[in-house]
Amino acid sequence: xxxxxxxxxxxxxxxxxxxxxxxxxxxxxxxxxxxxxxxxxxxxxxxxxxxxxxxxxxxxxxxxxxxxxxxxxxxxxxxxxxxxxxxxxxxxxxxxxxxxxxxxxxxxxxxxxxxxxxxxxxxxxxxxxxxxxxxxxxxxxxxxxxxxxxxxxxxxxxxxxxxxxxxxxxxxxxxxxxxxxxxxxxxxxxxxxxxxxxxxxxxxxxxxxxxxxxxxxxxxxxxxxxxxxxxxxxxxxxxxxxxxxxxxxxxxxxxxxxxxxxxxxxxxxxxxxxxxxxxxxxxxxxxxxxxxxxxxxxxxxxxxxxxxxxxxxxxxxxxxxxxxxxxxxxxxxxxxxxxxxxxxxxxxxxxxxxxx
Amino acid sequence: xxxxxxxxxxxxxxxxxxxxxxxxxxxxxxxxxxxxxxxxxxxxxxxxxxxxxxxxxxxxxxxxxxxxxxxxxxxxxxxxxxxxxxxxxxxxxxxxxxxxxxxxxxxxxxxxxxxxxxxxxxxxxxxxxxxxxxxxxxxxxxxxxxxxxxxxxxxxxxxxxxxxxxxxxxxxxxxxxxxxxxxxxxxxxxxxxxxxxxxxxxxxxxxxxxxxxxxxxxxxxxxxxxxxxxxxxxxxxxxxxxxxxxxxxxxxxxxxxxxxxxxxxxxxxxxxxxxxxxxxxxxxxxxxxxxxxxxxxxxxxxxxxxxxxxxxxxxxxxxxxxxxxxxxxxxxxxxxxxxxxxxxx
Numbered sequence: 001x002x003x004x005x006x007x008x009x010x011x012x013x014x015x016x017x018x019x020x021x022x023x024x025x026x027x028x029x030x031x032x033x034x035x036x037x038x039x040x041x042x043x044x045x046x047x048x049x050x051x052x053x054x055x056x057x058x059x060x061x062x063x064x065x066x067x068x069x070x071x072x073x074x075x076x077x078x079x080x081x082x083x084x085x086x087x088x089x090x091x092x093x094x095x096x097x098x099x100x101x102x103x104x105x106x107x108x109x110x111x112x113x114x115x116x117x118x119x120x121x122x123x124x125x126x127x128x129x130x131x132x133x134x135x136x137x138x139x140x141x142x143x144x145x146x147x148x149x150x151x152x153x154x155x156x157x158x159x160x161x162x163x164x165x166x167x168x169x170x171x172x173x174x175x176x177x178x179x180x181x182x183x184x185x186x187x188x189x190x191x192x193x194x195x196x197x198x199x200x201x202x203x204x205x206x207x208x209x210x211x212x213x214x215x216x217x218x219x220x221x222x223x224x225x226x227x228x229x230x231x232x233x234x235x236x237x238x239x240x241x242x243x244x245x246x247x248x249x250x251x252x253x254x255x256x257x258x259x260x261x262x263x264x265x266x267x268x269x270x271x272x273x274x275x276x277x278x279x280x281x282x283x284x285x286x287x288x289x290x291x292x293x294x295x296x297x298x299x300x301x302x303x304x305x306x307x308x309x310x311x312x313x314x315x316x317x318x319x320x321x322x323x324x325x326x327x328x329x330x331x332x333x334x335x336x337x338x339x340x341x342x343x344x345x346x347x348x349x350x351x352x353x354x355x356x
Numbered sequence: 357x358x359x360x361x362x363x364x365x366x367x368x369x370x371x372x373x374x375x376x377x378x379x380x381x382x383x384x385x386x387x388x389x390x391x392x393x394x395x396x397x398x399x400x401x402x403x404x405x406x407x408x409x410x411x412x413x414x415x416x417x418x419x420x421x422x423x424x425x426x427x428x429x430x431x432x433x434x435x436x437x438x439x440x441x442x443x444x445x446x447x448x449x450x451x452x453x454x455x456x457x458x459x460x461x462x463x464x465x466x467x468x469x470x471x472x473x474x475x476x477x478x479x480x481x482x483x484x485x486x487x488x489x490x491x492x493x494x495x496x497x498x499x500x501x502x503x504x505x506x507x508x509x510x511x512x513x514x515x516x517x518x519x520x521x522x523x524x525x526x527x528x529x530x531x532x533x534x535x536x537x538x539x540x541x542x543x544x545x546x547x548x549x550x551x552x553x554x555x556x557x558x559x560x561x562x563x564x565x566x567x568x569x570x571x572x573x574x575x576x577x578x579x580x581x582x583x584x585x586x587x588x589x590x591x592x593x594x595x596x597x598x599x600x601x602x603x604x605x606x607x608x609x610x611x612x613x614x615x616x617x618x619x620x621x622x623x624x625x626x627x628x629x630x631x632x633x634x635x636x637x638x639x640x641x642x643x644x645x646x647x648x649x650x651x652x653x654x655x656x657x658x659x660x661x662x663x664x665x666x667x668x669x670x671x672x673x674x675x676x677x678x679x680x681x682x683x684x685x686x687x688x689x690x691x692x693x694x695x696x697x698x699x700x701x
Contacts, residue, residue, distance in 0.1 A: 036607040043603035052595035052618050084607070085600065091608035091625075115626060245515055294597045339508045 001025040003316070007126065010285045010313040011133040019287065022313055026320045027081055031074045033096035037319045041073040041082045050077065053295055074321070076297035080289060081321035083296050083309045086267045089117035094267075094318045097122050106161035106266040109152065119161070119266050122317035127269045128168055130314040134283045135169055138260075138273045139203065139227065145195045146170040146178035147188050149206030149214055150231075161266045162231055166205055175200050182210060185218040195223050202226040204254070205262075208246055215253025222254045229260045229273075243278050243337070263337060267322060269314035279334040285313040290330050293341055296323050305329045307341055358455045359483075360425065364417045366481030367449060370473060371412030377402060385472035389441070394465040395556040395591045395632070396441055403554065403588075403681075404441035405469070411685045417453065420686045424699035426455040430523075432698065433498030435491070435505070435513075436470060438463020440559040444470050446685070447502050447694060448486070452477070454698040458486035459494050499523065500701050502694065504560070525697045527690050530656035531564040531629045532680050535646055537664045538572045540677070544661060545580035547678025551659050553584060553620060554681045556591050557632030560656045560689070561680045564629035567646040570639040574622060578613055581620050590619035594633050601634045643667050656689070 001021045006029075013019050030037050043049060054077075074082045084094070089108075093099045102120035104127075109116075121127055148166050156163065170178050181188040181204070188204070195202035202223055204211070208230045222228070228250055247259040263280045264271035272280040272288075282288055289299045293307035300306045308328035311321045327338045374382045386401055432451045436444030444460060448470065451458040462471055474486050489497065501519055503510065504527040517524060534548055552563045568574070595618035605612040605623050612623035620633060627638040627649050640646050643664070650658065650670045657673040657680060658665070665674045672691055688694070 039609070040603045040607035043606040044599060048618065049599040049603065052599040054596075085604055088604055088607050091604070091610060094607075115628065242512055242515060294593070294600070296600075339512075340506075 003029050006313060006316060007123070010126075010316070011129050011283075013285050013313070019284070019313075022285075023081070023287070023311055023320065026313055026316050027074045028072065029316070030096055030319055031072065034094060034319055036088055036092040036094045037074070037084050040084050040088065044082060045073040053297065078298035080291075080297055080299070080309075081311055083291070083321045083323035084319045085323045086117065086265065086325060088319070089119055089267045090115040093118070093120060095120045095122070096317045104164075105159060106164070107156070107159040108266045109156060109160070117265075117267050119269075119318060121269070126314055126316065128172075130270050130283070130285065131165055131168055132172055134271060134273070135173060137283065138275065139173075142173035143175035143200060144173055144178075144203040144227075145191055145198075145200045146174040147181040147191050147202060147204045147206075148179065149182050149204065149210040150180070151182055151207060151210040151213075161269075162207070162264070165264070165271070169205075181214065182206075183213075185214060188214065188218060188222075189220050192220065192222050192226070195226065203229065205229045205231070207231050211250055212246065212253075215250050218253060222256055224256070226254070226256055227260060228254055228256055228258075229262055231262045231264070247278070265324070267315075267318075268310065268312055270310075270312040274334070279331045279336050281334040282310070287311045288335055290328055290335065291323070293323070302330050305338060308335060308337065357483075358425075358429070360421065360453065360455075361418075363453055363481050363484060364414055364421070366477050366484065367417055367453070368412055368414040369480045370476035371409040373476065374405065374409045374473060377406075381472050381476055385468040388468035389466055392465055392467055394438070395558055395593055396466070397556075397589060397591050399588045400554055400556070401441045401469075407682050408442055408445055412449075416685055417449070421453045421695060424454060424695050426699055426701055428701070429455050429457060430499035430701050431457045431459050431497055432500045432502060432701075433459045433461075433489075433494040435461050435494070435501070435503035436463055436466070437504050438466035440555045441466060442469050442473070443559070445473065446683075446687070448474060450694045450698055451502075452484050452486060454695060456500075456698060456701070458484075459498055460486070460488050461491055461494055462488050500698075501525070502697075503527065504689070505529070523701060525692065525694065527692075528654055530560040530654040530690065532561050532657045532659060533646075533650060533653075533655050534563045534566040534659040534677070535643065535664050535668060536566065536568045536572065537643070537661070537667075538569045539663075540576070540661060542576060542580065544677045545577045546583060547676075548577065548659065549581045549584035550588075550678055551680035552635050553581065553590075553633065554588065556594050557634065559681075561683060562632070563635065563659055563680055565627055565636045565638060567627070567638050567640050567643070567649075570641050572639075574613065574637055578622065581622075582615065585615060585619045590615075590617070590633075594619060597631065598633050601631060 003025060006022045006025050013022055031041060076082055088094055099120045103124045104121040106119040107116045150163055150166060177194055191202055211230055250259045258276035261274040261278055262271055270286045272282045274280040289309045290306040291299060291309045296309055305327055308324045308326045325341045327341050328335045373379050389396055434444060434447040448458055471488055478484050478486060500523040502525045503513060506529050510526045510528055598618045598621045601621055602614055610623055610625055614621045622635045622637055624637050630636050647669045655672060657675055658670050659675055659677055659680050
């Protein structure tokens with residue numbers, strides 16, 4: 001498998017074997033070229049680190065089990081990729097190329113800690129192919145009447161991957177009349193009327209708290225075939241709420257039967273959609289695992305909460321295997337995001353809602 | 357009929373028994389806790405139990421509670437974090453000594469210590485109403501709530517609670533910070549090592565970020581940490597947790613130091629709390645930088661020598677090196693007096 005082939009064909013990857021082949025090529029490429037990833041893998045590959053990270057459970061392999069000398073440094077003893085924590089994007093240029101050659105730089109919104117993640121994008125066309133293919137497989141090829149509601153992201157400007165994605169999808173799949181409805185329920189009403197009149201599905205796409213504001217001020221229902229997609233951001237300016245609560249409020253406010261979710265982040269060029277019920281399904285060029293955040297080298301058994309780890313072929317020029325800071329659980333072929341692992345949770349200054 | 361003196365006596369009697377490490381109830385609870393999925397070591401657990409039991413004398417308990425008492429007894433739910441040994445003990449005592457009924461949760465990380473101590477208190481004072489329940493059961497039965505959690509957990513709780521805000525004491529995430537001026541002696545560093553690593557870096561009183569004058573070498577602290585680890589060995593899970601942290605620092609090319617067996621990790625960088633066991637060393641040119649930073653963060657307490665404390669404007673709790681892991685009986689998490697809250701219900 002050549003890297004050129006991965007670049008050309010990753011969105012058409014068919015089946016697990018082909019994915020494995022592309023993933024192996026991508027990881028080897030990144031180990032060779034992405035210095036931050038190589039340093040990370042090498043630091044974890046020392047005998048001392050492997051001993052420290054060996055499983056301690058009764059059923060696991062003995063601590064310090066010998067590591068095959070043929071096993072690449074980017075593969076864990078249990079066979080999983082070595083996942084780079086997304087925090088690395090805050091601390092280093094995670095790139096397989098000179099950062100100054102980036103076509104685009106996406107930054108995180110900087111909520112929480114002051115540091116922002118930076119994702120240097122070598123080839124924007126790869127990103128756009130991933131966006132388009134993923135959107136089309138979930139929502140079809142349109143045209144759709146887009147109504148965008150992304151408060152705060154416009155201010156972030158060109159560095160927001162979410163704003164870029166929304167704008168790209170609108171240009172690619174949007175019908176005439178599509179546009180922003182931010183803070184403008186009247187504009188949304190007009191789009192809803194246009195949707196009903198012209199029989200073009202309306203797609204309301206926005207950040208959680210923006211949609212909530214809109215739902216609470218809109219005094220009308222959307223057409224029954226309208227699609228509402230929330231992109232996360234559950235921390236509202238007023239309070240936080242769970243995804244289930246948010247969806248309930250959005251369903252009620254917009255008069256729709258279901259709400260879709262989108263899972264993405266600036267460190268990840270791919271994204272996942274949850275058509276309904278909050279269970280995300282990755283596209284064929286992404287794979288996910290639920291792992292112990294402290295020992296992310298083997299998957300946790302079904303039903304156990306852990307950290308979400310992803311392998312995204314679209315991230316070819318940075319790092320494909322990423323350990324997120326999201327707490328998640330496997331649900332069949334998909335995963336449900338339960339919240340964040342960061343901050344107090346990692347410091348242990350919290351209780352777990354173990355009985356729920 | 358609520359009898360404060362009788363309850364205080366019962367708590368003090370139970371504590372007296374618990375000061376003996378061989379006391380069967382304590383020894384059994386310790387053994388069970390060591391088998392649980394947590395980061396507790398035998399040494400740190402003994403330290404925490406001894407330290408807290410030593411505080412529970414009749415005189416100290418009476419001085420803490422004074423005449424504060426609930427006008428109307430309520431069922432007070434307390435959610436116990438289980439992140440450090442005996443977490444939730446102060447809440448339990450505050451609830452029953454102000455005349456309320458106690459309803460607690462048991463954390464799977466610390467399933468035995470608090471329940472065993474509560475059983476002993478009830479043995480000496482059977483009229484103390486105290487029970488443990490599952491979270492849904494607790495939320496359904498509690499008339500008031502005391503809980504500590506991450507911002508997200510607290511938000512989730514708020515959304516589920518039917519209780520009015522004035523009947524909930526919800527404590528957000530927090531951590532401790534140390535401030536040095538460079539004149540610290542070796543013994544201060546040794547006490548600081550305890551403040552940072554006693555419970556493997558877990559707990560909101562644990563020092564996570566240390567401010568030091570620019571140019572100060574961390575060698576004195578590193579030596580002290582190595583000596584501390586000779587007395588309080590790391591939990592077997594600590595090196596594993598720190599291995600990824602260290603690898604991430606390597607990936608970023610960040611300056612860091614660590615123990616040979618990865619029993620601790622110290623790094624230079626932005627003033628951001630790192631995961632447990634990983635101390636962030638931050639340099640300042642002017643201590644006012646630390647003050648400005650402290651004002652914006654959920655800092656539980658600041659550890660500093662008295663002369664440094666005097667230079668800080670930080671309005672929260674300030675303690676000397678070596679006091680972070682030795683909370684006073686009357687300490688007020690997040691600056692809020694739990695007994696005041698309970699007696700006003």
